[in-house]
Amino acid sequence: MKAIRRPRPQVWFLLPAAALYGAFFILPTLASYWLALYDWSGLGPIGSFIGLGNFKRVFQDAEFRSAALHNVWIFLALALMTNTLTLFLAILLDRKSWLRGPYRAIIFLPYVLSPVVTGFIFEILLSPNIGVVNPGLEAVGLGSLQHEWLADPSTALWAIVIALAWQWNALATVIFMAGLQNVPPEMKEAAVTDGATTWKVFRHVTLPYLAPAFTVVNVLLAIFAFRAFDLVYVIGGAIGAPNGATLVMGTVIYGNAFGKGSYVDTTRMSYAMAEGIVLFLVLGIIAAILLVYLARRERRVY
Amino acid sequence: MIAPIYFLVLGSFKSVEEFFAAPFGLPAHFGLDNYRRAWTEASISTTIRNSAIVTFCSVVVSTVVSCLASYSIARLPLRGSLFWRLLFVGGLIVPVQLIMVAIFIIMRWIGLLGTLGSLILVYSTFGIPLGVLVLVGFFQALPKELTEAATLDGATDFQTFMRIVMPLSLAPILTVVILNGVWMWNDFFIPLVLSTRPNVETLPLGILNFFGVYSTEWGLIFASVVLSALPVVALYLLMTRRFIAGMTAGSVKG
Numbered sequence: 001m002k003a004i005r006r007p008r009p010q011v012w013f014l015l016p017a018a019a020l021y022g023a024f025f026i027l028p029t030l031a032s033y034w035l036a037l038y039d040w041s042g043l044g045p046i047g048s049f050i051g052l053g054n055f056k057r058v059f060q061d062a063e064f065r066s067a068a069l070h071n072v073w074i075f076l077a078l079a080l081m082t083n084t085l086t087l088f089l090a091i092l093l094d095r096k097s098w099l100r101g102p103y104r105a106i107i108f109l110p111y112v113l114s115p116v117v118t119g120f121i122f123e124i125l126l127s128p129n130i131g132v133v134n135p136g137l138e139a140v141g142l143g144s145l146q147h148e149w150l151a152d153p154s155t156a157l158w159a160i161v162i163a164l165a166w167q168w169n170a171l172a173t174v175i176f177m178a179g180l181q182n183v184p185p186e187m188k189e190a191a192v193t194d195g196a197t198t199w200k201v202f203r204h205v206t207l208p209y210l211a212p213a214f215t216v217v218n219v220l221l222a223i224f225a226f227r228a229f230d231l232v233y234v235i236g237g238a239i240g241a242p243n244g245a246t247l248v249m250g251t252v253i254y255g256n257a258f259g260k261g262s263y264v265d266t267t268r269m270s271y272a273m274a275e276g277i278v279l280f281l282v283l284g285i286i287a288a289i290l291l292v293y294l295a296r297r298e299r300r301v302y
Numbered sequence: 303m304i305a306p307i308y309f310l311v312l313g314s315f316k317s318v319e320e321f322f323a324a325p326f327g328l329p330a331h332f333g334l335d336n337y338r339r340a341w342t343e344a345s346i347s348t349t350i351r352n353s354a355i356v357t358f359c360s361v362v363v364s365t366v367v368s369c370l371a372s373y374s375i376a377r378l379p380l381r382g383s384l385f386w387r388l389l390f391v392g393g394l395i396v397p398v399q400l401i402m403v404a405i406f407i408i409m410r411w412i413g414l415l416g417t418l419g420s421l422i423l424v425y426s427t428f429g430i431p432l433g434v435l436v437l438v439g440f441f442q443a444l445p446k447e448l449t450e451a452a453t454l455d456g457a458t459d460f461q462t463f464m465r466i467v468m469p470l471s472l473a474p475i476l477t478v479v480i481l482n483g484v485w486m487w488n489d490f491f492i493p494l495v496l497s498t499r500p501n502v503e504t505l506p507l508g509i510l511n512f513f514g515v516y517s518t519e520w521g522l523i524f525a526s527v528v529l530s531a532l533p534v535v536a537l538y539l540l541m542t543r544r545f546i547a548g549m550t551a552g553s554v555k556g
Contacts, residue, residue: 009459010378017371017430023429025393028404052323106304113539116506117531121306130520132309165465178550227397229489250399257403269403274399
């Protein structure tokens, strides 16, 4: 019966996806690892083989290190907010009420807006000319705090953190709310009948059931914070305006690969690929550590 | 949460003088002047068409190939199905910044740089990991009896897939379409790298470039930003539940 060797149907099912994925995902990924070993600007013939030279330079590169530090700050600031304020917000919104649906829809809205839209909104709010933050401070009697938020290197990164927080908060709240659905109401009722205070119910009933949601939220946050590019690029550009204060790893890689937007640009594509690989490894290590730590914690609290 | 969006919409109706005179106030009248000018001067008429073509084609291609591949991984006697599954889904964690440098080089090499086709190819590919993630899980959960009965009646794998499996899978397919479609419509990084000619710019990229040129025509910029967000927001308001369910399902597993 099966004398003729023809590809069986399952291969035809797989083929279109495998072909696209091979050509525009696997091939470029492998090419990146290979080209990162060369000294090549991206134009003309491929330069000389320098082994791990690019990687050595990445670790000594002051610009890349300062950008990586900005990623760390973004991650820590958002982690602090997520695990306190966002959680609190999710618990508030979890109460049974006809407003829960509409609230949830509003909370999630920032997540469906494009980074260009979000970046623009925050640039405008903080603008010294037409913004509403400075006039707002004036109106409540804090006029002395008025500031050129995005032009001052000491505040620009924090302005970006706030914009990222606005977008991130949307997803984190919804995941926490989904986690809260898993807390059996009988457990809470039983605790209350036994005379537990609100805090004790939260600490010993709600929190343990939320452990899986904590894991998901914090691992996703690591990916969000270390891969940040879009919003940061819209506000600070590839030069990390002002003066490199808003550079993150993603924008440094883009700037090295495609130029920083000035006319005398030189590109360093191989070097950018080495930086990209370092970012990938850093993210992988951080996500793995978080995952192991939080999974252990999950088992402990249950 | 909602205040920034309020100022954005309000600002899209204001004239430049009104921004200075009354930062919190309402505009004098709700005319559509800013919108009309944005449509032509920000070349939104071109970029919105490019975005629509690219998003539509990429959603269709990536969804179709993901459905086929997921079905073979989940239900057909495919050798190494776990390997294929991990290979596709693993794409979710690779940083786009890294891979786009090599894609730029490949597109320049095959002469597709600066065409809508290059965008469609890349988006179609990058949509596969999420498609496989959602659909393999769904197909595996379908009862085996359904497909076995069809096979016994003499249907080929493709007929079973089209007539039995597809009609039952509309909900997860819609999730994939929404998640990928919103991302493709909003993304500007891939066109930033590949759209090397102005006539193939997509909507977000066109607006980003417009900021630089018209940096003081705020009303105009506000209007173009609102226009770009309108289709997705309208879709979101119509289908809030499916959006949120899809986004949390996609992210929880990813």
